[in-house]
Amino acid sequence: MKKLKLLITGLGIATFGEANADYALNLSPGVTQLSRDIYDLHMYILWICVAIGVGVYGMMVYSIMHHRKSKGVVPAHFHENTKLEVVWTIIPFIILLAMAIPATKVMIEAYDTSASDMTVKVTGYQWKWRYTYLDNGIDFFSTLDAKSNEARQLGVRSNPEAVPNYLLEVDKPLVIPAGKKVRFLFTAADVIHSWWVPQFGWKKDAIPGYVTDAWTKVEQPGIYRGQCAELCGRDHGFMPIVVEVKTEADYNKWVEAQKSQAQKAAADAAKTYSMAELMAKGEEVYNANCAGCHMANGEGMQGMFPAIKGSAVATGDLNTHLDVVIKGKGQMMPAFGDSLSPVDIAAVVTYQRNGFGNDKGDLVQPSDVSARN
Amino acid sequence: MTEATHEEYASHDEHFAHGHHDEHDHHGPAKGFMRWVFTTNHKDIGTLYLVTALIMFMVGGAMALVIRAELFEPGMQYVDPAFFNQMTTLHALIMVFGAVMPAFVGFANWMIPMMIGAPDMALPRMNNWSFWILPFAFTLLASTLFMEGGAPAAGWTLYPPLVLQGGAHLPFAIFSVHLLGMSSIMGAINIIVTVFNMRAPGMTLMKLPLFVWTWVITAFLLIAVMPVFAGAVTMLLTDKFFGTSFFNAAGGGDPVLYQHLFWFFGHPEVYIMILPSFGVISTIIPTFARKPLFGYSSMVYATASIGFLSFIVWAHHQYTVGMPLAGELYFTYATMLIAVPTGVKVFNWVATMWKGAMTFETPMLFAIAFVVLFTMGGFTGLMMSISPADLQYHDTYFIVAHFHYVLVPGAVFALFAGTYYWLPKWTGHMYDEKLGKLHFWLSTVSVNVLFFPQHFLGLAGMPRRIPDYAVQFAEFNAMSSIGAFIFGFSQLIFVWVVIKAIRGGEKATDEVWEGASEHGLEWTLPSPPPYHTWTTAPDIK
Numbered sequence: 001m002k003k004l005k006l007l008i009t010g011l012g013i014a015t016f017g018e019a020n021a022d023y024a025l026n027l028s029p030g031v032t033q034l035s036r037d038i039y040d041l042h043m044y045i046l047w048i049c050v051a052i053g054v055g056v057y058g059m060m061v062y063s064i065m066h067h068r069k070s071k072g073v074v075p076a077h078f079h080e081n082t083k084l085e086v087v088w089t090i091i092p093f094i095i096l097l098a099m100a101i102p103a104t105k106v107m108i109e110a111y112d113t114s115a116s117d118m119t120v121k122v123t124g125y126q127w128k129w130r131y132t133y134l135d136n137g138i139d140f141f142s143t144l145d146a147k148s149n150e151a152r153q154l155g156v157r158s159n160p161e162a163v164p165n166y167l168l169e170v171d172k173p174l175v176i177p178a179g180k181k182v183r184f185l186f187t188a189a190d191v192i193h194s195w196w197v198p199q200f201g202w203k204k205d206a207i208p209g210y211v212t213d214a215w216t217k218v219e220q221p222g223i224y225r226g227q228c229a230e231l232c233g234r235d236h237g238f239m240p241i242v243v244e245v246k247t248e249a250d251y252n253k254w255v256e257a258q259k260s261q262a263q264k265a266a267a268d269a270a271k272t273y274s275m276a277e278l279m280a281k282g283e284e285v286y287n288a289n290c291a292g293c294h295m296a297n298g299e300g301m302q303g304m305f306p307a308i309k310g311s312a313v314a315t316g317d318l319n320t321h322l323d324v325v326i327k328g329k330g331q332m333m334p335a336f337g338d339s340l341s342p343v344d345i346a347a348v349v350t351y352q353r354n355g356f357g358n359d360k361g362d363l364v365q366p367s368d369v370s371a372r373n
Numbered sequence: 374m375t376e377a378t379h380e381e382y383a384s385h386d387e388h389f390a391h392g393h394h395d396e397h398d399h400h401g402p403a404k405g406f407m408r409w410v411f412t413t414n415h416k417d418i419g420t421l422y423l424v425t426a427l428i429m430f431m432v433g434g435a436m437a438l439v440i441r442a443e444l445f446e447p448g449m450q451y452v453d454p455a456f457f458n459q460m461t462t463l464h465a466l467i468m469v470f471g472a473v474m475p476a477f478v479g480f481a482n483w484m485i486p487m488m489i490g491a492p493d494m495a496l497p498r499m500n501n502w503s504f505w506i507l508p509f510a511f512t513l514l515a516s517t518l519f520m521e522g523g524a525p526a527a528g529w530t531l532y533p534p535l536v537l538q539g540g541a542h543l544p545f546a547i548f549s550v551h552l553l554g555m556s557s558i559m560g561a562i563n564i565i566v567t568v569f570n571m572r573a574p575g576m577t578l579m580k581l582p583l584f585v586w587t588w589v590i591t592a593f594l595l596i597a598v599m600p601v602f603a604g605a606v607t608m609l610l611t612d613k614f615f616g617t618s619f620f621n622a623a624g625g626g627d628p629v630l631y632q633h634l635f636w637f638f639g640h641p642e643v644y645i646m647i648l649p650s651f652g653v654i655s656t657i658i659p660t661f662a663r664k665p666l667f668g669y670s671s672m673v674y675a676t677a678s679i680g681f682l683s684f685i686v687w688a689h690h691q692y693t694v695g696m697p698l699a700g701e702l703y704f705t706y707a708t709m710l711i712a713v714p715t716g717v718k719v720f721n722w723v724a725t726m727w728k729g730a731m732t733f734e735t736p737m738l739f740a741i742a743f744v745v746l747f748t749m750g751g752f753t754g755l756m757m758s759i760s761p762a763d764l765q766y767h768d769t770y771f772i773v774a775h776f777h778y779v780l781v782p783g784a785v786f787a788l789f790a791g792t793y794y795w796l797p798k799w800t801g802h803m804y805d806e807k808l809g810k811l812h813f814w815l816s817t818v819s820v821n822v823l824f825f826p827q828h829f830l831g832l833a834g835m836p837r838r839i840p841d842y843a844v845q846f847a848e849f850n851a852m853s854s855i856g857a858f859i860f861g862f863s864q865l866i867f868v869w870v871v872i873k874a875i876r877g878g879e880k881a882t883d884e885v886w887e888g889a890s891e892h893g894l895e896w897t898l899p900s901p902p903p904y905h906t907w908t909t910a911p912d913i914k
Binding site for chain 2: 025026028041045046049052053056057060064068069073077078079080084088089099106107108110151152153154155156159161166167168186190191192196201202203204209210212226227228229232235236238301
């Protein structure tokens with residue numbers, strides 16, 4: 001019934017145009033000057049194409065209606081007309097010139113990363129984004145939020161429609177100030193990714209060993225969402241981008257809060273934790289980072305992702321286990337040494353060695369992780 | 374020359390000995406299965422190519438239906454994302470190299486000798502070899518599905534470093550690509566040699582049927598770019614297994630180098646799939662408009678220009694990698710230029726219909742749908758040639774919609790049109806016109822339900838190659854999937870029409886279509902043509 005409803009609304013939209021605010025039939029004009037320029041360019045080319053289409057299809061329809069054998073038409077015999085053929089070579093050429101000029105202007109604008117107010121380095125990982133603020137040293141990872149992550153698992157029947165911003169929500173968004181020209185530098189740690197927030201008007205590839213750049217200047221505070229746009233492996237579809245644009249005052253407050261948080265994290269890494277604390281934190285970290293492949297119940301996926309429950313690694317030598325989590329293994333298991341804090345790694349390893357009925361009794365402290373990292 | 378004469382004498386002797394007096398049917402095909410294994414006859418090889426292509430079209434189509442089933446609604450329902458990526462990759466590789474290209478080679482094998490008054494292809498033994506490589510290449514490629522880690526899952530472009538993360542499949546997939554490339558190059562050489570050396574006297578180049586012209590240009594593109602692709606994938610292989618770093622920045626290489634190499638091949642490749650379609654359409658429209666093709670010579674020059682331009686625009690697939698501004702602008706301007714010769718072709722087709730006396734048999738219906746829908750793909754192509762706008766379109770469903778408009782109601786519809794057009798000639802039987810029309814209408818309506826909403830999805834922000842999506846994309850994806858299933862199952866009608874025509878039906882006349890013999894030599898031959906034709910060269914008017 002739900003599917004039938006979907007079908008009917010879908011067909012209805014196609015026939016009667018925009019009937020519901022959820023649908024978009026066109027590019028969004030976006031929230032920056034550049035994105036509006038790109039939108040205008042897009043509409044300009046679109047209308048030129050529509051005009052040419054009306055001409056060409058009109059001629060065809062006329063021929064099909066009136067020049068058919070069943071109407072007793074005797075076919076003409078002309079088969080060339082040099083003048084006409086030259087004309088319809090030259091006119092498209094002039095139309096193209098009329099498109100190329102505004103396109104060049106916008107392209108030059110898009111490339112101008114000079115005179116920026118601040119710079120954020122964006123690094124693509126499989127399958128999360130790392131944001132490093134080059135001006136004040138803030139550095140964090142941004143991954144798919146836990147609710148979307150749970151709802152997107154194969155075989156889970158929780159309804160994605162009930163998850164707010166399904167697949168377009170992250171645990172920690174990128175935060176930038178409004179009204180400032182922000183320069184982005186893009187690179188990647190493993191494979192090629194592409195950073196795209198449609199409202200900003202562009203996307204840029206993040207390539208390992210390369211640094212590419214782009215810029216934006218958002219006038220209004222708000223939350224803008226996007227996704228990775230370059231096929232980057234199994235979880236390519238689950239690598240959202242969320243940018244929170246704050247007023248300058250709010251942004252500065254956020255920066256201060258981040259700095260004090262960093263100090264707290266450093267202090268945390270030196271602390272000694274109890275089993276209960278580590279297990280609680282570990283479950284959280286596991287569900288955010290490991291459950292996608294190894295499943296929330298730790299049983300893994302037959303033939304693709306090994307089980308944690310009763311696994312040789314999780315019940316064997318502790319140092320080997322730590323190395324697998326920190327440095328990764330083979331083609332599929334990513335290295336978490338960069339993206340998780342020592343506290344998180346200590347917690348998740350403890351959780352894996354004591355949860356799922358593994359009951360090893362090992363307690364891993366952040367200092368153990370730092371020692372191997 | 375002496376050998377042919379000798380063979381002809383020998384066969385005459387044999388016929389006299391058996392008391393036969395059939396002038397046309399000297400020595401027919403061998404009997405049984407081995408006929409197809411050892412055949413060097415262009416018609417047999419054409420049939421082999423066409424049947425293989427049809428099977429591959431069904432296999433690739435089934436993979437597309439797996440993709441569309443998973444995308445029917447938000448959430449993951451049927452397949453793991455890793456398997457989804459394998460499906461998108463294999464679907465593309467199989468459709469490009471297994472369905473569209475071999476089908477056009479099949480047309481070329483069947484029709485080029487008959488159209489230019491040649492008794493066979495110039496290099497018949499190589500022809501046999503270039504076909505028989507294909508099934509083995511596909512077995513290799515398909516076998517990767519059953520390997521540890523599965524089939525390639527990095528998209529048909531096989532971009533490193535992602536593709537290098539793959540498991541056991543990589544050498545198999547690459548060796549398969551090498552074989553496919555060898556097959557294509559041999560086929561291309563054969564076509565060029567046949568057309569340049571074996572035309573009937575009086576068949577000057579500017580009298581060649583347009584289908585032959587488009588294939589000659591295509592063959593040159595193939596010879597030029599296939600080795601580049603083979604080189605690029607070989608570099609992948611050595612990067613993976615022999616410690617080189619062509620594409621590994623940490624070792625001094627460059628991942629973007631691969632993209633340049635790939636698209637230097639890949640862009641002409643898309644024209645390899647579309648130029649023969651132009652030829653087919655330029656053959657069909659004049660027949661059913663009962664008028665000569667408008668602007669024959671400008672069609673030839675336009676095709677050659679498109680062929681040339683296809684070599685110098687490759688990086689428009691890479692507007693977002695961060696090329697220098699000058700490079701970005703150059704590729705924008707050069708790409709936009711392709712609209713000019715393509716426009717000339719479309720205008721010429723419309724002018725051919727203008728003041729004709731049109732009838733609308735199935736081949737003509739498909740040809741008209743081709744012109745309309747391919748032109749739509751052309752418009753979106755023009756839109757994405759503009760690099761700033763492409764910063765939005767790139768890697769979204771807008772692109773998916775664009776290239777499927779060019780390749781499905783483009784190349785595939787041209788294949789349908791050509792098959793319906795020549796099927797009576799090939800089999801000697803008219804196909805079932807009612808079923809043909811049903812196939813046409815179901816395909817044309819469903820292909821639009823399938824691909825048109827994808828434009829909206831792309832513009833609204835849905836990236837391509839994702840197995841699941843945000844809920845605001847649900848409605849158009851559901852529509853698209855419904856269109857996909859109708860389109861997919863409609864093709865069974867096509868298969869049935871072909872089988873039915875092979876098995877019998879109303880006898881086709883030699884000319885098949887009213888006045889067709891004015892449009893091509895093949896229509897002066899009997900239907901079906903004898904196993905060996907043009908043992909004496911025809912007179913060219």
